[in-house]
Amino acid sequence: MLSRREMLAVMGASLARAAAAEDRLKICVFSKHFQWTDWREASELAAQIGFDGIDYTVRTGGHVLPERVKQDLPKAVEIAHKAGLETPMITAGIVDTSSPHAEAILETANGLGIKHYRWGGFKYDYGRSIAEQLNELQPKVHALAELNAKYGMAAMYHTHSGLREVGAPIWDVWTLLKNEDPRYVGVNYDIGHATVEGGYGGWVDSAHLVGPYMRGVALKDFLWGKNAKGAWVPQWCAAGKGMVNFPAFFELLKTAKFSGPVQLHFEYPELGGANDGKTQLEIPKERVVAIMKRDLQYVKGLMSAAQLV
Secondary structure (H helix, E strand, C coil), X not given: CCCHHHHHHHHHHHHHHHHHXXXXXXXXXXXXXXXXXXXXXXXXXXXXXXXXXXXXXXXXXXXXXXXXXXXXXXXXXXXXXXXXXXXXXXEECCCCCCCCCHHHHHHHHHHCCCCEEEECCCECCXXXXXXXXXXXXXXXXXXXXXXXXXXXXXXXXXXXXXXXXXXXXXXXXXXXXXXXXXXXXXXXXXXXXXXXXXXXXHHHHHHHHCHHHEEEEEECEEEEEECCCCCEEEEEECCCCCCXXXXXXXXXHHHCCCCCCEEECCCCHHHCCHHHXXXXXXXXXXXXXXXXXXXXXXXXXXXXHCCCC
């Protein structure tokens, strides 16, 4: 029999372990890479691979169609939960408050306990002043923040790389967010795209700049290579085989006490169509599962070393 003091000590240790587990980051899979199958198989495979959660696509052509979000998202989430997965976020086809079904998506997600969604899609017109375009976008961001506040949701602007992409250099999306409440509008910081735009030290500076607004992060890797036309372009590859400094990035997340959802992406051709969100695979399903498991184990190993998982 344990004494009262010993019992309290055991309970305290258990609570401490539970709190520590709660503080660990959860890794989700982007459901785009399971677009070739349905909610049930996607959830079962994601759990089998070892993911903590699933980031459902709620957009045109996605796992949940925006016009059916009220009927279908609850079903998809229930299936994911039965498979042992969390659903901390969705990837929504929301650009601003005028996006079709935006309010229905937010209301439904909130009712299911989902508090984060990926948002974005602003493009530059190089025939006009960038400064003027950012000024024009500011009211749209503010209106979205107000709508998110109504539903207790956080929109995470996904940072891509390349021409015409608002958010590629990071400083521009920061100017859109700097006067807004980070509880309602923030950044989904894609370290792969950020490294494309600032591979030496730029990604470090940009990560520090938007740190207070970093609500989610996406993980992918790349190498520079020449395409069929001989132009140098980023070529996505397996995690750990490219230029992304994952250990340094994870240390930055630890220092910043980052707590949002983490998404692992698989954008490279080895996935046989799953990389592009195709509805039919060009390779055996078992091969896709093995590749995803390999990358997840690599990322988890580094995150564990950084005491993030």
